[in-house]
Amino acid sequence: xxxxxIYHVAELFSSINGEARSAGxxxxxxxxxxxxxxxxxxxxxxAIEGNxxxxxxxxxxIVSQVRSTGIHKVxxxxxxPLLQPGLHELMEExxxxxxxxxEVETNGAVDISPYLDLPRTSMTLDYKxxxxxxxxxxxxxxxxxxxxxxxxxxVVGSQEDLVRANEIVSQYHLQEKAQVYFSAVFGKxxxxxxxxxxxxxxxxxxxxxxxxxxxxxDPDKRGV
Numbered sequence: 580x581x582x583x584x585i586y587h588v589a590e591l592f593s594s595i596n597g598e599a600r601s602a603g604x605x606x607x608x609x610x611x612x613x614x615x616x617x618x619x620x621x622x623x624x625x626a627i628e629g630n631x632x633x634x635x636x637x638x639x640x641i642v643s644q645v646r647s648t649g650i651h652k653v654x655x656x657x658x659x660p661l662l663q664p665g666l667h668e669l670m671e672e673x674x675x676x677x678x679x680x681x682e683v684e685t686n687g688a689v690d691i692s693p694y695l696d697l698p699r700t701s702m703t704l705d706y707k708x709x710x711x712x713x714x715x716x717x718x719x720x721x722x723x724x725x726x727x728x729x730x731x732x733x734v735v736g737s738q739e740d741l742v743r744a745n746e747i748v749s750q751y752h753l754q755e756k757a758q759v760y761f762s763a764v765f766g767k768x769x770x771x772x773x774x775x776x777x778x779x780x781x782x783x784x785x786x787x788x789x790x791x792x793x794x795x796x797d798p799d800k801r802g803v
Contacts, residue, residue, distance in 0.1 A: 584665035586641060587612045587633040589626040589658065593648050597791045599703045599730045600758050601682060606652040607645050614659040616686050618711040620736060620764045626658045638669045642676075651678045661689040670697055688716045691724060703730040706747055708740035710764065722747070725757040736764030741776045754784030762788050 589610040596606045614627035625631060636644075645653055653673060660666060660683055673679050674697060681700040685691060691702050704721055707713040711734070725731060731753050733744035744761060753759050761777065763770050774787055 583637055584668065585635045585637065586663060586665065586669065588636045588641065589631060589633050591634075591636075591641070591644055593650055595791065596652070596654065596682075598762060598788050599682075599684075599732060599760060600701075601652060601654075602788060602791055604652055605650050606654045606682070607648050607650045608654045608656060609641060609645070609660075611655070611657045611660050611663045613662050614657055614686065615662060616659070616688055616707065616711075616713045616716055618686075618707060618713050620711065620734070620767065622765070623658065631658075638665070638672045641669060642672050645673060645679075646676060652680050652682065654682045654684060656684040657686075659686050659689060661685050661691070661694070667693060667697075670694065670700065674699060686713075687721055688713070688718050690718060691721050695724065695726070701728040701730065703732060706731060706733050706744065708733055708735055708737075708743050710736040710740050710767070714743070722751040722753065725753070727757065729757040730760060731757050732760045732762055734762045734764055735773060736767035738772070738776075740768075741773065745776075745780055745782065748782070748785065759785045760788050761785055762790065765790060 589612045591609050593607050596602050596604050610626060612626050612631040612633045613629040670681055673681060682703055684703045687705045687707060707717055735741050735744055748754060748759055761773050763773060777785060777787060
């Protein structure tokens with residue numbers, strides 16, 4: 580164990596992807612503790628503090644547990660996974676299995692550049708809209724680097740959020756670079772308002788989504 584990286588894993592479980600381009604598909608989720616943002620609507624607030632409860636795991640233990648599931652899509656999430664020391668090494672180890680496809684869910688405030696060289700890997704970036712309270716933390720250079728396999732997600736809770744999301748999509752030509760989703764802050768905005776905004780502004784290339792897992796299970800349930 581000497582000099583071996585120990586990963587702080589909040590939970591590791593199998594379920595379906597609840598959102599973005601793999602919504603509805605089986606995935607193994609590896610959730611790490613710790614986040615550099617404090618969004619008003621965070622649905623994993625229990626995992627964002629660096630001292631949140633975790634299971635210490637080596638990369639070999641994580642890979643072994645992932646492979647034992649027989650599921651090929653793996654989602655690294657948090658917290659903020661890109662803050663996890665040794666993440667690139669873990670991703671390389673996971674990708675040693677040629678069946679594995681990786682998705683990294685990141686909050687838009689950490690540089691994605693070091694991970695863009697990896698095969699069979701996509702990034703799902705949030706852009707934090709005004710109602711999150713964290714918009715000023717966005718690393719705008721990330722939105723210039725996204726690729727066709729990547730996703731940019733706007734979680735909106737108000738008309739102000741919708742207007743700002745539309746501005747960012749236009750400013751960074753996101754529809755031409757990546758897949759773009761508008762998603763509702765659960766319980767804060769009527770989904771019809773998002774769809775009507777998309778219709779009004781002719782947002783071709785933008786997809787509306789709801790978080791599937793929050794309709795299947797209790798919205799506060801963990802491990803799903």
